[in-house]
Amino acid sequence: MYPSPWxxxxxxxxxxxxxxxxxxIYSEQDFPKYLPRLNLLFxxxxxxxxxxxxKLVQKVSGHLLVPDRTQQLLAxxxxxxxxxxxxxxxxxxxxxxxxxxxxxxxKYSPEYAVLAGDYLLARVMxxxxxxxxxxxxxxxxxxxxxxxxxxxxxxxxxxxxDVNLEKLDRIHNLKTASLFKWCLRSPFYSLERQDSALHxxxxxxxxxxxxxxxxxxxxxxxxxRNEEGKSILGDLKSGYLNSFGAFVAQELTAEKRSMLVxxxxxxxxxxxxxxxxxxxxxxxQFDQVNQKQIELYHxxxxxxxxxxxPQEHGILKDFEPLTEILYWRRx
Amino acid sequence: xxxxxxTAKKGTPEFDQxxxxxxxxxQRALPVQNLRVGSSDExxxxxxxxxxxxxxKFAYVGFLGPKKILFVLFPVFYxxxxxxxxxxxxxxxxxxxxxxxxxxxxxxQIKVDIQDFISGYDRIRSNKGQKVLSRGWKTVFQLERxxxxxxxxxxxxxxxxxxxxxxxxxxxxxxxxxxxxGYKWGVSRRNRLNRDLALALIAGPCLSFWILPQVYSLAFxxxxxxxxxxxxxxxxxxxxxxxxxxxxxxxITLKSFDQAPQILWAVWALMLIVYAFVRFLTSHIAxxxxxxxxxxxxxxxxxxxxxxxxxxxxxxxxxxxxxxNQLYYTFIALWVAELIFQALVAPFxxxxxx
Numbered sequence: 083m084y085p086s087p088w089x090x091x092x093x094x095x096x097x098x099x100x101x102x103x104x105x106x107i108y109s110e111q112d113f114p115k116y117l118p119r120l121n122l123l124f125x126x127x128x129x130x131x132x133x134x135x136x137k138l139v140q141k142v143s144g145h146l147l148v149p150d151r152t153q154q155l156l157a158x159x160x161x162x163x164x165x166x167x168x169x170x171x172x173x174x175x176x177x178x179x180x181x182x183x184x185x186x187x188x189k190y191s192p193e194y195a196v197l198a199g200d201y202l203l204a205r206v207m208x209x210x211x212x213x214x215x216x217x218x219x220x221x222x223x224x225x226x227x228x229x230x231x232x233x234x235x236x237x238x239x240x241x242x243x244d245v246n247l248e249k250l251d252r253i254h255n256l257k258t259a260s261l262f263k264w265c266l267r268s269p270f271y272s273l274e275r276q277d278s279a280l281h282x283x284x285x286x287x288x289x290x291x292x293x294x295x296x297x298x299x300x301x302x303x304x305x306x307r308n309e310e311g312k313s314i315l316g317d318l319k320s321g322y323l324n325s326f327g328a329f330v331a332q333e334l335t336a337e338k339r340s341m342l343v344x345x346x347x348x349x350x351x352x353x354x355x356x357x358x359x360x361x362x363x364x365x366x367q368f369d370q371v372n373q374k375q376i377e378l379y380h381x382x383x384x385x386x387x388x389x390x391x392p393q394e395h396g397i398l399k400d401f402e403p404l405t406e407i408l409y410w411r412r413x
Numbered sequence: 414x415x416x417x418x419x420t421a422k423k424g425t426p427e428f429d430q431x432x433x434x435x436x437x438x439x440q441r442a443l444p445v446q447n448l449r450v451g452s453s454d455e456x457x458x459x460x461x462x463x464x465x466x467x468x469x470k471f472a473y474v475g476f477l478g479p480k481k482i483l484f485v486l487f488p489v490f491y492x493x494x495x496x497x498x499x500x501x502x503x504x505x506x507x508x509x510x511x512x513x514x515x516x517x518x519x520x521x522q523i524k525v526d527i528q529d530f531i532s533g534y535d536r537i538r539s540n541k542g543q544k545v546l547s548r549g550w551k552t553v554f555q556l557e558r559x560x561x562x563x564x565x566x567x568x569x570x571x572x573x574x575x576x577x578x579x580x581x582x583x584x585x586x587x588x589x590x591x592x593x594x595g596y597k598w599g600v601s602r603r604n605r606l607n608r609d610l611a612l613a614l615i616a617g618p619c620l621s622f623w624i625l626p627q628v629y630s631l632a633f634x635x636x637x638x639x640x641x642x643x644x645x646x647x648x649x650x651x652x653x654x655x656x657x658x659x660x661x662x663x664x665i666t667l668k669s670f671d672q673a674p675q676i677l678w679a680v681w682a683l684m685l686i687v688y689a690f691v692r693f694l695t696s697h698i699a700x701x702x703x704x705x706x707x708x709x710x711x712x713x714x715x716x717x718x719x720x721x722x723x724x725x726x727x728x729x730x731x732x733x734x735x736x737x738n739q740l741y742y743t744f745i746a747l748w749v750a751e752l753i754f755q756a757l758v759a760p761f762x763x764x765x766x767x
Binding site: 235238239242243244245246249252253278279282283286374377378381382385 | 416418420445446448449452454458460654655658723724725726727728729731732
């Protein structure tokens with residue numbers, strides 16, 4: 083167990099309040115008061131998130147001695163992009179709740195949810211371009227584009243219960259991993275450090291973190307390590323066979339698969355799969371597959387060491403526990 | 414048990430040892446990740462696995478799957494059945510020709526697999542054959558050795574047909590030229606269209622002329638080449654998402670996903686037209702009409718599912734490709750049935766009536 087600098091529960095609420103306040107306004111033009119609902123919508127959206135991505139950016143930035151003002155910009159950027167995607171995602175999926183509260187489109191209106199998401203992305207571009215690093219602006223735009231591509235593809239496989247894990251990984255690499263990659267790479271870009279070897283290694287690290295986070299999140303749907311109390315079989319019931327679902331279904335006959343995806347409760351799901359023991363075995367196998375990714379992550383970390391300056395090696399220490407936090411959910 | 418990974422830079426002795434399988438007698442190095450692909454300092458991360466942990470299968474089955482072996486054996490079958498009464502059928506010429514073709518196919522498949530493995534191309538595609546190397550069933554070193562053996566024997570067996578009919582040398586020369594133009598140029602430019610065209614011409618007109626050096630063979634070869642070209646495009650279509658993400662260029666990825674099915678359909682329809690024309694010259698009108706009717710009906714059923722595809726990421730595309738493959742096999746099966754009927758059944762019926 084790591085003494086986590088990431089999600090210390092005692093300091094969590096204070097940190098989030100500070101983070102939200104800090105993230106909201108980078109430029110005076112952010113969130114004008116004359117726009118009705120926008121400030122309320124923003125406060126609702128940001129008040130219950132963990133701000134994990136912002137913390138990750140700040141961790142990396144801290145070791146690189148990125149100025150505080152730039153750190154604030156980077157943290158704001160990643161949270162704005164992430165939350166813009168959530169605003170749109172909830173509307174696309176018609177999800178009524180977000181983090182246990184009414185989703186923005188449901189509480190305000192679908193129109194406001196769309197506009198607020200667009201507004202966040204627009205502010206990202208305004209503030210980043212003011213900062214002046216053209217490579218950072220370009221990279222951020224690429225990441226937003228990837229994220230949307232992932233959303234688009236994911237929407238195209240709704241109700242497809244024969245989709246395989248390899249294809250889902252491609253979607254998650256775009257949809258989920260792109261922001262993790264951004265968190266690791268953008269602080270370097272903000273300092274105009276563009277070494278391609280370094281960036282490609284960070285890209286691969288971010289890709290693995292995104293994949294692990296997504297797969298762990300998908301396991302919550304089956305009540306595995308579900309400390310957050312996420313609703314059970316939510317993905318499956320809304321027509322989306324997630325990565326764990328695809329993993330367990332891959333060797334089933336069409337008939338069994340068809341029964342499996344119609345499950346309304348976890349017990350029913352386990353029963354269609356062949357019982358608790360088989361279900362537990364599948365979880366174990368899934369964990370083993372992901373454990374290999376974790377080992378690859380640590381191998382890449384050792385390669386990253388040679389690409390950093392000695393005074394930046396603290397990054398490695400902060401990166402070490404990330405797989406434990408994101409996949410195993412050990413804080 | 415914890416996995417072991419090693420990263421090596423391309424071109425270094427360490428990389429060569431790992432990629433060829435020379436580094437250990439008891440372990441295999443399987444590439445899992447490429448960094449800086451295509452640059453001078455490209456690096457590859459290998460996972461080190463004990464040979465005993467690999468579930469090995471007979472590797473050559475992957476190289477000689479039914480689809481691939483039909484590429485070369487169907488034309489041999491076609492000409493054998495068509496010229497049933499010719500001495501060619503039972504001559505050493507035909508036997509050597511068949512052995513030479515199978516060994517050539519095996520050698521080419523092995524070489525392609527080695528190149529795809531070293532370049533990392535086989536990791537882009539989800540359905541690239543048996544992945545003999547990336548699964549650790551064989552090492553590059555072992556396959557290079559096998560390639561040399563198969564290539565040598567294919568040359569030896571090909572000498573006999575060449576001696577029987579020296580005019581075959583034209584086919585050989587054109588094949589070598591196409592290999593150079595299509596394969597080398599295609600690989601270096603990441604443009605698979607040239608490679609596909611070259612393969613279709615080699616397996617179509619060149620192969621047909623090699624089997625039976627007559628002008629008619631070229632007409633058959635053209636129709637056959639189209640079918641091969643379609644089979645290659647079908648494979649690209651299945652990998653549409655991966656290939657477009659990797660920036661690979663081929664006929665199918667030239668257009669957006671909404672238009673790609675139209676291209677695939679156009680290739681199939683064009684092939685059917687060429688086939689109909691070639692078969693019209695040689696088939697009985699009743700057989701020609703019947704088989705064309707079946708193929709046209711099946712084609713339009715397939716077209717419906719092809720055009721209705723919603724996503725390159727879902728499972729639907731695999732099902733459509735499976736139906737496309739079934740169409741391909743039905744097409745050949747109808748042709749085979751016709752040839753058997755013409756060569757074996759029709760003479761008896763004709764004799765009985767007369």
